[in-house]
Amino acid sequence: MIFSWYRKKKKKYTRKRTSNSVARIQARLFIHERLTYWNQFYNFSYKRVFIKNQKTRWGSCSKNGNLNFNYKIIYLPPHLADYIxxxxxxHLGEFNHSKRFWNLVEKTIPEYARCKNELRTISQNGFHQQLFRSTIKV
Ligand SMILES: [Zn+2]
Structure with missing residues (x-):
């Protein structure tokens, strides 16, 4: 019983590592490069960047200044990955979705409203549905 449980766990672990690792490394490189680029305009300070495999989120920001991103953003059109x-x-400047927050986003992505809608559509009905299966929030 215990042995079969272990075997199942081991199989799952191995599969996860082999199928995701390359994409995760690519995602990490891409995200760091884009973060450095966009942060030239903001100069915010963040602590750690985590690349995750979340089912329901593209990204999030924690209260203590860590940023989390779904590695699957590398499969999105580049302008949407940048928007995320x-x-x-x-969120490092405004920890909410207030008008002030959107003003910050608008500084570098004036067409952010269109990106937001496009992303929503992709998450809900696009071919990415197969990858994500559910609505993804930011
Ligand atoms: Zn947000």
Whole structure:
């Protein structure tokens, strides 16, 4: 019983590591590069950047200044990946979705409203549905 449980766990672990690791490394490089680029305009300070495999989120920002991103953002059109990166970056300045927050986003992504809608559509009905299965929030 215990042995079969272990075997199942081990199989799951190995599969996860092999299928995701390359994409995760690519995602990490891409996200760091884009964060550095966009943060030239904001100069916020963040602590750690985590690349995650979340089912329901593209990204998030923690109260203590860590940024989290779904590695699958590398499969999105680049302008949407950038929008997600800027969105999380701006939460370092405004930890909410107030008008002030959107003003910060608008500074570098004036067409943010369109990106937001496009992302919502992709999450809900696009071909990415197969990858994500559910609505993804930022
Ligand atoms: Zn947000």
């Amino acid at each position: 990166i800027v969105h999380e970056l701006c």
